[in-house]
Structures are given as C-alpha cells and as structure tokens.
Amino acid sequence: MLLDYKLDFNPDTPLEERDDIIVCKGVNKWYGNHHVLKDVNVSVKQGEVVVILGPSGSGKSTFIRTINGLEEYQKGEIVVDGHRVANDVAEIEAIRKETGMVFQSFNLFPHMTILNNITLAPIWVRKWPKAKAEEIALKLLERVGIPEQAHKYPGQLSGGQQQRVAIARALAMQPKIMLFDEPTSALDPEMIKEVLDVMKELARSGMTMLVVTHEMGFAREVADRIILFDQGVIIEEGTPAELFDNPKHERTKLFLSQIL
Amino acid sequence: MNMQSNPNIDTALETSTSELPPKNTIGVWGWLRKNLFSSWLNTLLTIVTVWFVYAVLNKSLSWILGAAEWQVIAANFRLIFVGQYPVEELWRIWLSLSIVSALMGLSWGLWRGTMANLSVSLSFIYFIVAVMPFIQSGTRVWLFMNIALVLSGYFIGKKLTGKWVKRAIIAAWLLSFPVTIVLIKGFGVLPDVATNVWGGFLLTILITIVGIIFSFPLGILLALGRTSKLPVVRWFCITYIEVIRGVPLITVFFTAQIMIPLFIQGFEINNIVRVMIGVSLFTAAYAAENVRGGLQSIPRGQYEAAQALGLSTPRMMFFVILPQALRAVIPAMVGQYISMFKDTSLVAIVGLFDLLGIGKTIVSNPDFLGKHMEVYLFIALIYWVVAFSMSYASRRMEKSLGVGER
Numbered sequence: 001m002l003l004d005y006k007l008d009f010n011p012d013t014p015l016e017e018r019d020d021i022i023v024c025k026g027v028n029k030w031y032g033n034h035h036v037l038k039d040v041n042v043s044v045k046q047g048e049v050v051v052i053l054g055p056s057g058s059g060k061s062t063f064i065r066t067i068n069g070l071e072e073y074q075k076g077e078i079v080v081d082g083h084r085v086a087n088d089v090a091e092i093e094a095i096r097k098e099t100g101m102v103f104q105s106f107n108l109f110p111h112m113t114i115l116n117n118i119t120l121a122p123i124w125v126r127k128w129p130k131a132k133a134e135e136i137a138l139k140l141l142e143r144v145g146i147p148e149q150a151h152k153y154p155g156q157l158s159g160g161q162q163q164r165v166a167i168a169r170a171l172a173m174q175p176k177i178m179l180f181d182e183p184t185s186a187l188d189p190e191m192i193k194e195v196l197d198v199m200k201e202l203a204r205s206g207m208t209m210l211v212v213t214h215e216m217g218f219a220r221e222v223a224d225r226i227i228l229f230d231q232g233v234i235i236e237e238g239t240p241a242e243l244f245d246n247p248k249h250e251r252t253k254l255f256l257s258q259i260l
Numbered sequence: 261m262n263m264q265s266n267p268n269i270d271t272a273l274e275t276s277t278s279e280l281p282p283k284n285t286i287g288v289w290g291w292l293r294k295n296l297f298s299s300w301l302n303t304l305l306t307i308v309t310v311w312f313v314y315a316v317l318n319k320s321l322s323w324i325l326g327a328a329e330w331q332v333i334a335a336n337f338r339l340i341f342v343g344q345y346p347v348e349e350l351w352r353i354w355l356s357l358s359i360v361s362a363l364m365g366l367s368w369g370l371w372r373g374t375m376a377n378l379s380v381s382l383s384f385i386y387f388i389v390a391v392m393p394f395i396q397s398g399t400r401v402w403l404f405m406n407i408a409l410v411l412s413g414y415f416i417g418k419k420l421t422g423k424w425v426k427r428a429i430i431a432a433w434l435l436s437f438p439v440t441i442v443l444i445k446g447f448g449v450l451p452d453v454a455t456n457v458w459g460g461f462l463l464t465i466l467i468t469i470v471g472i473i474f475s476f477p478l479g480i481l482l483a484l485g486r487t488s489k490l491p492v493v494r495w496f497c498i499t500y501i502e503v504i505r506g507v508p509l510i511t512v513f514f515t516a517q518i519m520i521p522l523f524i525q526g527f528e529i530n531n532i533v534r535v536m537i538g539v540s541l542f543t544a545a546y547a548a549e550n551v552r553g554g555l556q557s558i559p560r561g562q563y564e565a566a567q568a569l570g571l572s573t574p575r576m577m578f579f580v581i582l583p584q585a586l587r588a589v590i591p592a593m594v595g596q597y598i599s600m601f602k603d604t605s606l607v608a609i610v611g612l613f614d615l616l617g618i619g620k621t622i623v624s625n626p627d628f629l630g631k632h633m634e635v636y637l638f639i640a641l642i643y644w645v646v647a648f649s650m651s652y653a654s655r656r657m658e659k660s661l662g663v664g665e666r
Contacts, residue, residue: 109562
C-alpha cells in the first residue's frame with residue numbers, strides 16, 4: 001500500500017454517495033484580455049480519479065493550478081475541503097496543506113538531499129518532529145521503489161526517479177487530494193511507465209486525484225471520469241467508456257482521432 | 261522485418277569499459293610547436309610576449325632586489341600594520357590573531373579543502389614575516405606561536421568528531437569577531453584604547469570585516485524588499501538602492517562625517533564607527549542588486565513547488581529560494597567585497613590612517629624622503645595578498661558548493 005494514513009471517508013461507499021471535496025462554480029480567468037477559463041463548473045467526489053484531457057493551450061493546466069491557488073481567478077468560486085480559494089492567505093495555506101501537487105518539470109529542490117526534499121514541509125508546515133518526518137519519508141521512498149537514493153541530490157537521479165521523489169514529497173504531507181500537472185510529459189519514454197505505475201497504485205488506494213495528462217492508456221484504465229477541455233471550456237465529460245467509445249461532441253471526436 | 265544482428269556488438273560492449281583513450285604522445289617539443297609556434301602570427305606573438313615579460317621583469321626585479329632601500333619598511337613595520345596602537349597593549353592584537361589562527365587550524369582539521377589551503381598560506385605568511393631580519397624577537401615569538409597554533413589546531417581538529425563540533429567551531433568563528441573588537445577597544449574590560457590611534461592594516465581589515473558582516477544581511481533584506489508585493493516597502497528599497505548607487509563612496513563618507521552628527525545630537529558617534537556605517541550602507545546597495553540577480557535566476561517552478569507544499573513565504577525564501585540564489589551570486593558578491601576592501605583606502609580622505617593613509621604619512625616624513633616607491637609597493641603587496649586570498653577562497657567555495665554544475 002502506498003498510503004499508510006486513513007483517508008476520511010469510507011472507501012466502500014459507492015462513488016455517487018460520497019461527499020464533494022472540490023467544488024468549482026462558474027470559474028473564469030483572464031490573462032490580460034485573453035479569456036483562458038470560461039464558466040468552468042467541476043465537482044470532484046472524495047476518492048474520485050478525474051483525468052483532464054485537451055489540446056495544449058486549452059486551459060487544463062491553468063485550471064488545475066487554480067485549485068491550490070497557484071493561479072488566481074477573477075470570477076466564480078472554488079471550494080476545496082471546506083476552504084474557499086480566494087485572497088485569504090490563511091485559507092490558501094490550509095488548502096495547500098491538504099493538497100499535494102506534482103509538476104511536469106519535477107521541481108525538486110536541487111540544493112537539498114532527496115530526504116530533505118521530502119521532510120522539509122512535514123517538519124515546517126505539519127510541525128512533525130524530525131525523526132517522525134524522516135521515518136515517513138523513508139517508508140515512502142521504499143514504496144515508490146527508490147529507498148537507496150535517500151541521501152543523494154536530485155541532480156544525481158534519472159527523470160523517472162525524480163518524479164517519483166516528487167510524488168513521495170507530496171504524499172509525505174499526507175494530503176487528501178493530489179494534483180498532477182502533466183507528470184510524464186518531460187520524461188523519456190522508458191521512464192513513463194515507472195511513474196504511471198506509482199500513480200495507478202495511488203489511485204487504487206483511494207486518493208482523490210486530478211490528473212492533467214496525455215497518457216490515454218492511463219486515462220482509460222484508471223479514471224473514474226474524464227473531462228475534455230478546449231479553449232477554456234469543458235467540451236464533454238463522462239466515464240472513459242462513454243468518452244472514448246461513444247463521444248457525443250464533434251470536437252471530442254476530432255481530438256480523439258488526432259491523439260489515438 | 262529482417263533483423264541482422266551485428267556480430268561485433270557483443271565484443272564492443274564487453275571491451276568498451278576497459279578501453280582507454282589513446283595516450284597523448286606529442287612531448288615537450290610537440291606541445292611547444294602546437295601551442296606557441298603553430299603559425300607565423302602565433303610565433304610573432306610568442307616572441308613579442310617573451311620580450312615584453314623579460315623587459316618588465318628585468319627592470320623591476322633589479323630595482324626591487326638592488327636599488328630599493330627596504331629599511332623604510334623595516335623602520336615603519338609596526339606603523340604599517342597597527343598604526344599608533346600603544347606598544348604595551350599590542351598583546352591584545354596578538355591575542356586576537358591567535359584566536360583566528362587557532363580557529364583556522366581547527367577548521368583545517370575538520371573541513372580540509374579550502375581551509376587547508378588558507379591555513380597553509382596564513383602560516384606561510386607568518387613564517388616569511390618571522391624570518392625577516394629586522395623583526396624584533398618578541399614579535400618573532402608571537403609569530404612562531406601562531407604557526408604552532410595553526411598546526412596544533414589542525415591535529416586537534418582532525419581528531420574531533422561528532423555533529424556538535426562543527427557547529428561549535430562555526431559559533432566560535434561568529435563569536436571571535438565581537439571578542440576581537442572588545443579586545444582591541446577595551447570597553448572597560450581592558451584599558452580603553454582610543455580609536456583615533458587605530459590605524460594601518462588593522463584599521464583597513466576591521467572596516468572591511470564590519471562592512472561585510474553588516475552589508476550582507478542588509479543587502480539580502482533590501483533585495484527581498486525590492487521584490488516585495490508591498491508597494492511602500494518596494495519603493496523604499498528601490499529609492500535607497502538607486503540613490504546609494506548613484507553617488508560615489510567618498511560622498512557617503514563626507515555625508516557620514518557631517519550629517520550624522522547633525523541628525524543625532526546628544527552623544528558623539530566616533531569617527532571610525534561613522535566610516536563603518538558608511539561603508540556598510542554603501543556596500544549593502546550593491547549587495548542587494550547582486551542578490552536580486554540571484555533571485556531572478558531561480559526558476560518559477562521552485563517557488564511554485566514550495567508554495568504547493570504549504571510553506572509560508574518567509575520559509576520558502578529561507579529554505580528554498582535564498583540558499584540557491586546566494587550560491588549563484590558568490591562570485592559577484594566576493595567581487596563586490598574585494599572592491600570594498602580596496603575602496604576602504606578612501607577613508608584616508610576623511611582623516612583616518614588606514615593602510616594607505618599610514619603610507620602617506622610615512623612618505624611625508626623627512627626621514628624617509630624619496631622612499632615612496634618602496635612604501636607604496638609594499639602596501640600594494642599587502643592589498644594584493646588579501647584580495648587574492650578572498651578571490652581564491654571564493655573560487656574554492658564555488659567549487660565545493662557546486663555552482664554551475666546544475
């Protein structure tokens with residue numbers, strides 16, 4: 001098991017009966033005059049795995065980054081685990097405590113060892129004693145398959161290993177939600193699988209996940225729901241079977257024909 | 261598809277790790293021909309350069325070793341290094357130096373690397389001075405004792421283990437500065453030595469160290485302030501940095517001499533303290549711009565990753581951004597401090613007798629008429645030794661921290 005802490009819902013409850021953990025209502029965002037998100041409405045249930053697809057520049061990355069306040073939005077409302085994402089610094093920090101994020105370019109801290117990368121936030125944000133944080137970090141490294149790298153620096157690891165460390169770093173905070181922003185796009189083909197395997201394992205253990213990706217195999221296998229973005233608008237959403245095998249919208253068909 | 265496997269691949273894979281690149285066999289003559297006489301232009305440049313170096317060295321060395329009268333340095337040796345500091349209190353400066361020597365030796369044993377080279381260089385300088393024929397025997401004892409301190413520090417440091425030892429030594433380094441100041445000044449603990457008799461190299465190095473210690477944190481604060489989201493803080497920092505960078509250091513000194521007493525009435529701020537404040541404030545503005553350059557070199561992803569983990573802005577800056585930014589600006593910062601060290605010679609204009617100021621008084625003494633070449637050359641040598649040590653330490657530090665390897 002990748003997670004050794006309890007998620008605060010009963011995984012045996014059917015998905016439809018669980019509570020919403022992320023609610024986005026009428027979210028709009030502009031860069032200058034460029035309208036990048038147009039009335040986006042998305043709700044995510046506890047333990048749900050949502051994959052966001054779309055062509056580049058469709059606003060899917062921007063959307064996932066508004067959820068933990070890395071991007072501001074100008075209109076609408078986002079509520080994560082009861083906290084409103086707005087200008088209140090305390091609220092945003094509360095959300096970030098419960099939300100892990102994995103980036104396309106890993107963004108490990110190059111001047112710290114792998115172990116220090118993982119324990120930094122647990123020690124200073126969660127205020128755990130160093131020994132506890134390190135114990136959890138070492139366990140996580142073992143579970144993502146690289147326990148022997150704990151005392152190396154990020155520059156000494158391969159891309160796939162770095163991304164697995166980044167996942168471990170996010171999980172060390174014991175978050176309720178994980179956001180993945182194109183986690184495999186910067187990886188060499190032979191390393192994509194090792195990262196996707198960790199993500200699949202995470203999905204199986206009941207983590208709430210929002211994943212922006214181009215990995216169709218992953219989407220089909222793991223997603224509870226797929227959302228298709230184009231030009232800042234949600235074109236279509238549904239289960240993988242609905243979306244891949246029976247797309248309703250012309251734009252969806254076009255996108256799938258280009259990518260598959 | 262018809263796959264043809266290359267029969268050589270297996271042997272190539274097996275031998276590839278054991279095969280070494282071909283040996284360089286060109287030899288001395290080959291090297292000379294390749295690097296110095298490869299074309300007629302290169303040959304011409306080589307000949308001109310050799311002739312030029314010969315001409316310069318020939319003239320200057322024959323003056324340094326022949327015509328120059330170095331007695332002027334011997335007669336004023338103490339003056340050049342400590343100014344008018346009273347002879348009966350000189351032991352306090354020696355003691356301060358001994359603290360530094362001991363710490364240097366301990367650090368050499370603990371860290372090796374850069375510290376080894378600096379310690380050896382320091383001991384070498386002690387030795388050179390100690391074997392000079394004009395040195396008094398008391399001074400010689402102190403110098404050899406300092407060499408002994410460096411060496412014994414090294415052997416003790418090599419034996420010490422444990423995490424706390426390194427922390428204790430770093431703390432001791434930090435403490436050594438205020439201890440030195442108390443030792444030199446007195447402050448009632450020891451008989452007071454008025455600052456107007458501080459001079460020579462002692463004064464130069466004290467102004468430099470104070471300047472570094474205060475301008476560094478101030479520069480970081482100004483750089484952070486300049487990138488702050490709060491407009492008042494940002495405007496204040498921009499105004500400060502741009503005003504200071506827009507005026508020459510000497511005007512800052514004059515301002516410090518004349519304006520500070522005007523603003524602060526009721527108690528006297530000492531001349532040397534005013535100069536130290538001036539140097540620190542001046543250098544902080546430049547340090548701030550260096551740090552800002554470092555901050556801008558950190559990719560946005562580093563900020564985002566720290567924020568996404570829930571780190572507050574001060575913690576993000578302290579743990580993630582500043583360590584990387586400062587590491588990137590070590591070369592620029594040390595360059596700044598070397599230039600500050602040399603710029604302290606301007607304090608002579610506001611009436612202090614630093615290294616250069618003392619030099620001026622010596623050459624204006626009728627007893628040493630016409631000896632300005634010897635005096636200024638010796639002073640230049642002291643400046644060079646310190647500046648070169650700083651630049652050397654910085655290059656070693658860059659290497660050990662891995663700047664430019666990322």
